[in-house]
Amino acid sequence: MNPLQCALIEKAGHDNGFEHVLSSASDSVILASARHRSQAVVTALGDGVDVCFQPATSVLVMELLRSFQSWAKADDVFFVLTLADLAALLRRAASLSQALPNQAVCDYHAAVAQAVKALSDECRSTEVESLVRQRVGQERYRDALLTYWGGACAVTGVTVTEALRASHAKPWAECADDVERLDSFNGFLLVANLDALFDRFLISFDDAGHLLTSTRLSQSDLPGLGIHSGMTLRWLTSEHRHYLQWHRERFLLGA
Known part of the structure; x- marks a missing residue:
């Protein structure tokens, strides 16, 4: 992988839900995010890249196969030819990683804590906090x-x-x-x-x-x-x- 390929892959990750680079080796880049717990290992090949997901939830790859079956090489590896294809695959993987269990629950607890903290002392009560939890949850x-x-x-x-x-x-x-x-x-x-x-x-x-x-x-x-x-x-x-x-x-x- 040359420096230009590496930079383009890192930018594709940054723009599509994998904003952190955990490592960058001679042939692969490991992408991650603070917003979800899935990782993507992108490996350069002669005519494209392999993308192997280390998902936070076991159903992520199954759901990706629903949209990208033609790109699948193995159970958890996808082969893409272009940067646009890579961006589409990473974007869907990132959004699903945030929506599927259990990331949605973690995000919900953080959002509830923030909403409750913002309540004034006069408004704060068990009933109000329950309503806040339900509103945020829905x-x-x-x-x-x-x-x-x-x-x-x-x-x-x-x-x-x-x-x-x-x-x-x-x-x-x-x-x-x-x-x-x-x-x-x-x-x-x-x-x-x-x-x-x-x-x-x-x-x-x-x-x-x-x-x-x-x-x-x-x-x-x-x-x-x-x-x-x-x-x-x-x-x-x-x-x-x-x-x-x-x-x-x-x-x-x-x-």
């Missing part, structure tokens, strides 16, 4: 789902951010801890009409991602609610299924 959860689903509804693909809602499968109040509340797999990014129905257990999804409708919804109302035959999640991972099973059991009780 904001962080929405940000995580927007990142994970690429800013598009998990079913329809709609990208109008103002119309998208972060829907919990297992509701905030019923989660065992902050890990469950902030888990990107505990729910889906849904357009507002589907969010309202999912939140009230009037729709759910089976283990293949197919949309299920409650018998409480009349067939004549479904078109007006934006529901049609064949609707399905754009993808579904094994990490979703635990939460989805919980939601579906509640859905079936009312169906």
Whole structure:
């Protein structure tokens, strides 16, 4: 790796979520960040670079394969030809590393501490702090789902951010801890009409991602609610299924 290649790789990292260089050797650069715990080892080859991720969460590489399957050389190694490709891969890896467990929980705790510290003594109480925790948590959860689903509804693909809602499968109040509340797999990014129905257990999804409708919804109302035959999640991972099973059991009780 010549000095120019090294400098270009370091700049690509700096501009795309890996702002720290842990080491720079003759053939590779190790990139990291203060905002997440994943690292990327970028190795120069004759016609491109290999990127090997040392992820903070085991599902990171799996999620990267969803978008960059054609670049995959091995389970955790990607081959890219251009700096633009490298930038796209690093950017997605960095954003996912911040959105997926457990980085989202760490960021949430830091944000809550900062928000509580900013409260005046007159406003500070257990009830107010609880409301602050919920507000910050819901904001962080929405940000995580927007990142994970690429800013598009998990079913329809709609990208109008103002119309998208972060829907919990297992509701905030019923989660065992902050890990469950902030888990990107505990729910889906849904357009507002589907969010309202999912939140009230009037729709759910089976283990293949197919949309299920409650018998409480009349067939004549479904078109007006934006529901049609064949609707399905754009993808579904094994990490979703635990939460989805919980939601579906509640859905079936009312169906």
